[in-house]
Amino acid sequence: MPSISAKVLIVDDLEEARWVLSNLIRQAGFVPVMAASGEEALACIRQEAPDLVLLDVGLPDMDGFEVLARVKANDKTVPVIMVTANGKAHDAARAVRAGAWDYVVKPFKNEDVVLTMRSALEGNLLKRQVRQILKPLRQADSLLNTMGNSAAIQRIQSEVERVAMTNFSVLVTGESGTGKELVSQAIHVRSQRAAKPFVAVDCGAIAESLIESELFGHEKGSFTGAHQAKVGAFELADGGTIFLDEIGNLPLAMQGKLLRVLETRRIHRIGSTNERDVNFRVVAATNADLLVMVDQQTFRADLYHRLAEYTICLPSLRERKEDLLFLVDRFLTQTNKELGKQVQGLSASAWGLIQRYNWPGNARELRNQLRRAVLLCDDPGEMIAPKNLGALDARRSPSEYLGPDQAEPPCPLDGGLRACPLCAPAALLASGSSLPLKELVGRVAVQVERALLLQALELTQGNKAHAARLLHIDYKTIHSKLKAYEISSTPFMRDSYKTAER
Known part of the structure; x- marks a missing residue:
């Protein structure tokens, strides 16, 4: 229950309305504070720090919505209930969109106003309690405690704190293994959605035929094998954050469907005739250069701009x-x-x-x-x-195998010594002299496979689907192998882009 000493600011230019509401607020056990104009209300908020604001839309000096915007800019946590004129439903909808807790319509019933005030005060008290619970979690989950304390990580921490409390879509970029999911989780934990789910989806690990079902869900019997209804990732993330990892691997056909969901905030399960409202914040991550992919027409420009409202680039x-x-x-x-x-x-x-x-x-x-x-x-x-x-x-830089004046010998796979250990058998034996032949051969095989993957990416300018076809393997296999070898296709894309620019 809200404290009996809760202050309620009444903002209305009509003295009679202020008198009626102030008596009602006293009877409810709260303390009324009054203002007759927008400027007076803003000054009163600074001086009195009310727990709740009852704000009339029609004020003599400024629009009630302008007052609401300035109140929220100063303190997002203060609940505001807008008082609108009878028949102006569009004012009510606009108030909620602008950040009001709720609205009441004149002429109102006293009990409705009291119930709305109690709901706002109790809801705000619950939010404060949640913030207090999450505060130590946010401090413990600081990137400085998980990634390091370098200037680069301090910069990323600052960017996370800057964007977390907004509802911006965030694109996190960086090579494989740089901590993109850690950063995405940090954004969620510091956001107003922290008490709600964080749902991660690896867009590169799901078969193209299943990705729509994974994201949006399906109804029972909607396709062969759909023996029961499935809730998709967007519904699971309702109220929270959905993390779309490896977003660059999303098929073009799905990119259009994802864009529509991001724009409408509504999802359509496979096999359903109904749309469902979903409230989510999207954070996407990629180790690919999406702008290059846009130029290559393998990634939609409109989807890129929808996802990259704010971008955080992680250093290697x-x-x-x-x-x-x-x-x-x-x-x-x-x-x-x-x-x-x-x-x-x-x-x-x-x-x-x-x-x-x-x-x-x-x-x-x-x-x-x-x-x-x-x-x-x-x-x-x-x-x-x-x-x-x-x-x-065994995977050291070639320069560590060579003397100061020795040039790196050519490699039949065009990858240098690091890509092909066959060009440096002495170094290979030296690094694994205690190993049996079978294990040495296995090590060579692993590195040759890695070199072939690198060469395929180079020949296809970083296009993983084309590289898979070149090697006569399916997309899922090349994706898993690149992940296992911790190979990023980004450098190959960048090289091709620079060449095209020249």
Whole structure:
């Protein structure tokens, strides 16, 4: 229940109306405060800090909607109930769209006004309680606690805090493994939708024939295999945030349907004749250059502009190596807890290896390598040594294999030594001298497969669907392999775009 001392500001230019409402508010157990104009109301809000505002639409000095806008600009948390004239339904609808809690229509019933005021005060009290509960969660979930404390992460944290409380659609871009979902979750946690669901959809991992059902749902019997009705991701995210990962992989036909949902805020289940209203905030992520895809006509320009109302670009790990120490410590602590071990850290040579490596798979690759290294440590209190980072050591930069004056030898796969270890058998044997032939062959096979994937992306200018056809595999297979090898198609798209521009 709202406090008995709750202040209610009455804003009405008619003295009789103010008198009637003030008596009603006292009888309800609240404290009335009165203003006869818009300017007087704004001054009163600054001085008295009311818990609720009853605001008449027709004021002598300014429109009631202008007062509402200025109140909300100053403090979004103050509930405002608009008082409109009889028969002006469009004023009521406009009030709610502008941020009013509710509206009452003149002439009103006293009990209706009291009920509306109590509802607004109780609802606002509940919102404050939720914000208090979420406040420590938001602080604990700061990106500075999960991604690092570099200037780049501080910038991203500031961008998240700037956009989170708005209803802007946000596009998060960056290479694979840079933390796009972490940033998207941080936006949700700091938003007014934090108490509602966060629903993630990987657009690249769902078969094209199923994506519409996954997003919008379907009715029972709407297609073969639809044995029961299914609620789609947009309905599941009602009131909260839907996260569309790998949005660049969405088929063109689905892009048009998604655009319509974003514009109308209504979804249509497959097999249904009814549309359903949905209230959501969309955050999308991609490791592709969507503007290049727009130029290539593989991504709709209108959908891009609808998604990219605000864009956050994440740097690669090689661009923020000052975060390496933080991330290594965090991942080691997590893995020790997971595996019940007490690995103390890294030897100087292992730390040097980690610092020199370029991390094409970014923080995800670093985490995977450290988890594997901790698993390979057998003794309590052991330090991670280069031998525990063998998989990483085998994928070092070509410059580490060569002398200062040696040029990199040509590779039949046009990928250099890193792409094709067959060109550096001595280095390969040196990095895995304790391994049996079968494992060495397996390592070569893995790297040749990776090199072929890179070459296919280069030949198709980063078009994953074309690359899949070139390699005679399906789209889902190439998507999973690129993800496993932590390969991004973005650099290939950018190169082709720059060439086209020249």
